[in-house]
Structure formats: structure tokens, C-alpha cells
Amino acid sequence: MTSADAAVDSRRHRPAGRIRRRVRAIGLGALSALALVVLGFLIWANTPYRAERGPVIEVWANGDVEVQYLDEGILMTPAADAIDLPASPTGLVFVPGARVEAHAYMLQLSGAVDEHGMTVLITEPTLNLAFFDTRTLDQFTTAAPEVDRWFVGGHSLGGVRACLMTPGAEVEGLVLFGSYCANDLSGAGLEVLSIAGENDALSTPAIIDQNAGMLPADTRFVTIAGANHASFGDYGPQAGDGERTITSAQMRAELTVLLGELLD
Structure with a gap:
């Protein structure tokens, strides 16, 4: 060449x-x-809204509530010597909102435990996001095999996930805190309690009303005056939320009454 x-x-x-x-x-x-x-994304998911320390300590100091940390989540049960336990124990599997620590719901749900004898399991989703936790309801109820009747519920995105867990599961009802269903449960025959916050600017009462058709016709809808989106837990202010005019203690009392009526 x-x-x-x-x-x-x-x-x-x-x-x-x-x-x-x-x-x-x-x-x-x-x-x-x-x-x-x-x-x-990983940094965002692993920087959740942290539970306030005081309310968690308050639950631990409550002699009427026993707290255990299990693989299934945070289990709260009534102390055996502190309450007349119901003949047929009832349990609630509760899914936290997106990027909210499970501990943030302990105080608000503890009233159902020490006043009504309910067993409450708060799940701890992967990456603090409910949709990354693919476990079925029966993989959570193993935490309390003595419970005969189970409800499932959640806050915000956790409520959406709870709705998806009900089909095919042995569950009596559904509890929604500032949330709504994305799947149609109108014919599911479930007992449903949907609680909205008057000042919730994220899952507003109007949005919840718009999605009411996804739930059974006899669903009970309640709006708590003065509550915003973050009032359903104890984790401080949340971006984009409305202003709350209800204290944590008042919110706990309201939720305790409503959950007690659901059990009755």
C-alpha cells in the first residue's frame, strides 16, 4: 500500500x-x-418526616399499652391487667403515609388500644413508601394470631395502599385517614370509616368526596374540624398542608371516639 x-x-x-x-x-x-x-430518590425516600419524640415517649410511658417491635412492624396491644379485654379481639393493620415514620402514628392510634382494647400494628414500609411494601395483609396479621377480626387502614398514600390490600383478604373493614381509594371497593361489603381533616390541603375533603364512589354506599364519612393532613400523626408540619387549629391531644381524642364507634 x-x-x-x-x-x-x-x-x-x-x-x-x-x-x-x-x-x-x-x-x-x-x-x-x-x-x-x-x-x-434514595436520599429523598430515606429522609422521612420524623416522629416527634414527646408523643412516642408518652405511649411508652402509658402502662395500659404494651409496645413491641416485630418484623411485621410496631405492635401495640392493651396491657392484660389494664382493661377488660373483648371476647373477640379486633386488630388494625395501619400503613403510614409517604415518607412518614411509623412511630409518628403511635400516640394517635394508642387511644383505640388503651380505651377499646384494639390491637394495632403500624407497618414500616420499605423506603418509607407504602407501594414498595408488597407484603399481603396476612403477612402482617401473623404478629397477633389471637386477633379474630381485622381491619386495615392507612394515612394518605398508606390509605391508598390499604385499599389495594383488601381484595381477597380476610378483612372486616377499612379505615382511611386523610385518604381515598384508587381501586373500586364499592361492592366489597366492607365496613368503611373515612376521616378527613377540615384544613387538609393535600387530601382535601373535596378530593375525598370526589372519590367516594370507590367505597361502599354505607361508608361513614367524617370531617374533623381544625385538623390538617399532618394532624393524623405527630411529625410536625408538612409541605403544602393547610393550617391546623386542633391540638395533638384533641385529635387523639377524636380518633379514639371514632375508632371505638367503628368497633361497636
Whole structure:
């Protein structure tokens, strides 16, 4: 091959080499961008709204409530010597809202335990997001095999997940805190209690009303005056929420009465 032929051959292969390098650079750039998105998501998911310390300590100090940390979640049961236990124990599997620590719901749900003898299991979803927890209801109820009747419920996105857990499950009813169903349960024959917050700016009473057709016709809808979205737990203010004018103690009292009426 002459020097002229070699020069022509070199020019012929140069564009192909540049294309390969460009494709490689684009691929590496895309992978880097994807890695940053995944990293950002993991950081976001693992920085949840933290439970306030005082309300959690209050539950631990309550001699009428026993608390256990199990694989299924945080289990709260009535102390055997503190209450006349019902003949047929009732339990509630409760799913937290998106990026809210499970501990944040302990105080608000503890009234149903110490005043009505209910067993409450608060789940701890993967990445603090209910939809990443694919366990079925019967994988949670193993935490309290003595319970005869189970309800499932949740707050916000946790309530949406609770709705999805009911089909095919042995469950008596559904409890929604500032939430609604994305699947049709209108013919499910479930006993349903849907509680809204008057000042909830995230799952507003209007949005809950718009989705009421997904629930049985005899669903009980209640709106708590002065409550916002974050009032259903004890984790401080939440971005985009309305203003609350109800205290944590008042909210607990309201929820305790409503859950007690559901059991009765």
C-alpha cells in the first residue's frame, strides 16, 4: 500500500472512530444522569418526616399499652391487667403515609388500644413508601394470631395502599385517614370509616368526596374540624398542608371516639 492509499484509509476510519467515542460519551452521560436520579430518590425516600419524640415517649410511658417491635412492624396491644379485654379481639393493620415514620402514628392510634382494647400494628414500609411494601395483609396479621377480626387502614398514600390490600383478604373493614381509594371497593361489603381533616390541603375533603364512589354506599364519612393532613400523626408540619387549629391531644381524642364507634 502506498503512502497515499494509507492516508485515504486513515481518513475513512476516522469518522467511525469519532462516532464510537461520541456514542460512548452519550452512554456514560446517560448512566451518570440515571445514577444521580436514583441517588437523589434514595436520599429523598430515606429522609422521612420524623416522629416527634414527646408523643412516642408518652405511649411508652402509658402502662395500659404494651409496645413491641416485630418484623411485621410496631405492635401495640392493651396491657392484660389494664382493661377488660373483648371476647373477640379486633386488630388494625395501619400503613403510614409517604415518607412518614411509623412511630409518628403511635400516640394517635394508642387511644383505640388503651380505651377499646384494639390491637394495632403500624407497618414500616420499605423506603418509607407504602407501594414498595408488597407484603399481603396476612403477612402482617401473623404478629397477633389471637386477633379474630381485622381491619386495615392507612394515612394518605398508606390509605391508598390499604385499599389495594383488601381484595381477597380476610378483612372486616377499612379505615382511611386523610385518604381515598384508587381501586373500586364499592361492592366489597366492607365496613368503611373515612376521616378527613377540615384544613387538609393535600387530601382535601373535596378530593375525598370526589372519590367516594370507590367505597361502599354505607361508608361513614367524617370531617374533623381544625385538623390538617399532618394532624393524623405527630411529625410536625408538612409541605403544602393547610393550617391546623386542633391540638395533638384533641385529635387523639377524636380518633379514639371514632375508632371505638367503628368497633361497636
